[in-house]
Amino acid sequence: MAQDIKSKFRWPQFNWRGAIAIVGFFAAWHFFVKLGVPGFKEIAAPFDVLQTFLTRYVNNQEYWSSWVSSFKRVLYGFLIAQVLGIPLGLMLGTREVFHNLAYPVIEILRPIPPLAWVPISILFWPTTEMSIIFICFIGAFFIIVINVHDAVRSIKNEHIWLAQSLGASSGQIFRRIMIPSVIPSIAVGMTLGIAVTWNVVIAAEMISGGNGLGRLTWEGYVSHTVTVVIIGMISIGLAGYLSTIVVDYLEKKMMPWRVVR
Secondary structure (H helix, E strand, O other): OHHHHHHHOOOOOOOHHHHHHHHHHHHHHHHHHHHOOOOOOOOOOHHHHHHHHHHHHOOOHHHHHHHHHHHHHHHHHHHHHHHHHHHHHHHHHHOHHHHHHHHHHHHHHOOOOHHHHHHHHHHHOOOHHHHHHHHHHHHHHHHHHHHHHHHHHOOOHHHHHHHHHOOOOHHHHHHHHHHHHHHHHHHHHHHHHHHHHHHHHHHHHHHHOOOOHHHHHHHHHHOOOHHHHHHHHHHHHHHHHHHHHHHHHHHHHHOOOOOOO
16 A cells, blocks of 8 residues: 555655756855946845845735735636636637637737736726736736637647547537647646736736735835845746746646656
């Protein structure tokens, strides 16, 4: 019994090369600041940033509530984008009439940067929170729609014809051929979407106001407190990294046939 459990459970391997790279990055940062290398003169050293974090933020409830606020906005915007984007991508790929009507509109709206929607979202939505969530939604929505649409359109007609010749119904073709073919593209859309969503939410918090990691970084810039700016930047990086870990876990559950190396 214990042997079976041990064989199924695998501890994640420690990436020592990555650890060395991170240590080397902070060491280079420290020495560049201390040596006064151009461009680093006005930047705080890593130990100054750490000291500011330990004295002002580690026990600061407002700082951790900024984490929660940013995570909630990213989560809501990301989930809404998946719930609406995946069915829309499937319809665009499978319904020719709908594709001819809706796809040109999507192609016009898709190149618009998410931040260009900020003024409209502030005017349209009644609260700042809803406007920021909407911007997060926009950041991930078009990515997932286009990925799913392209995946459906790339399915070979021979596969569908073969299934039809064997007596498969439209529902069976959708479940057994289209959905498995689309899942890898959904996974790619999720990976790209979560990264864009974090980029967008930070900028939206800076512009729209409210709390959050983006607002924390902006306030550090306005007050000319470099250590606060760097704390905000590192916090954003860690938050995005944690979100990517969750998305990677979901991808593995969605595609169990992939070999994990």
